[in-house]
Amino acid sequence: MTALNPLKHLFAAEPPDNAVRYAQRPGHVESYFLRANHPTRPLALWLKATVLAPLRGTAVAEAWFIFFDGEKGTTFAHRQTEPFSSASFLGAGDLDLDVRAAGLSLSLGERGTAKGTFTAPHGAASVDLSWTMDPSPIARPLSIYPWRLLRTGPFPKSKLLTPCPSLRFSGRVQLPGGAVTLTDWTGMQGHNWGKEHAFEYAWGQCLFPAQDVMVEGFSGRVRIAGRTTPRISALVVRQGARTFAFDTLFDPWRQEAEVTLDRWALTLRSGDGEALLEMDASGRPMVCLGYGNPNGEPSYCFNSKLAKVRLTVRPADGASFTCESPQGGALEFLRREVDPRFPHVV
């Protein structure tokens, strides 16, 4: 039976996108996150609920909150932690999941809600949101990993899905400086899990509602047998009902990725054509988040939701198109080192 275990990944039914993968065993980290951007102003919100089950020690649940204000150049960020035994992650199938974690309540799905209170030394914030799924085909659940085995098998150790790539948010956020009303903010919901965070990555997602286009991708390195791989990149672009996939992953001859402290540029080619993506968070509000890994090693996520984005796609069988967003890009960098520009780690 042991020899057949690796095959279970091929034959077992794949769980629903938002189903909890945490099996109450040590060595697991799992997150559900939402982000919402004002349609025209540089304002954005990011919420996340996390399970961290270390290899040694008690599992915890965490809730994260960041509000990005590009007009004032400020952020309000806080993390709250409680024992996992006090939290609950209950799935009802398909995309539906109810999460209660460290002061944050999420009812995930095509229609959902988020409520929570965050009490930080520098002030308190609360959130009361609801959302609906964008009716466009770009809002269909998305997996950047092209093969099922990458999502269900032992490699890579960190997984990602985007159950809801395009959502419409409304509600209210209360900050120390005042309240912000959300009306038709655009965003998405993601789900990550695995035995550890990737060694290093740049991840980005952006919506271009006027052109009915969505893009999501990453460039990352993982560790195999103690060695770090070269950078591996993938990108998916949706234009209405059409998908352009640049997700061959192990094709270094058709990938060029440039990652700096604040900027990510990616050129990829596939049978669908060519894609050129630039995401730039230089000079934009960014927060450094301290992520724990189950093995105790820290990772640092440099998180911006106000990146400038330019995407050009040259379809193999059609005219090219270019999309630009002055401040709507969700851009995150994960690294193993702190950045002296960020003395405060959330």
Next chain:
Amino acid sequence: MPIAFVETMRGTLRDERGVESRVDFHVRASGGARGHFELSGVVHAGPWTEETTAHGTLVISALPASIAYDVRFRADDGRALRLHGAKRPSLLAPVRSMTVLDVALSDEASRALAHGTMRFDLMELPAFLASWLPLPTRPHRQLDARRVAVARRELL
């Protein structure tokens, strides 16, 4: 019987200020009589044009051995530009000499605007070889669709 194949070359151009830009062309070469082919396709040429239709010639000579490209297109500012260069096939470096193309970009008055190098991606060799078949293979269909879409957009 006329011959036709589809080829894609990609590279960079450096202008007189030293600024580098990406350039690529995707063309069908058809004809073949006495080594002379007509080119038609699509070109992307950095700041001169994001994307436009292109036409031109490809001439294969035996002595001296050369494959000369002359790809002509109209820049976004209306100028007629030429992207031209030649491969020099050599038995001493067969792969490099057949896949690397040094090019120049010139205007109507033959003033050089930029120089650069373009390369054939060997990962696309199967599609290139398939395009030689006397059939409407995928590379031909894709190039036709692309060229029509770009031409249509230019008309609009």
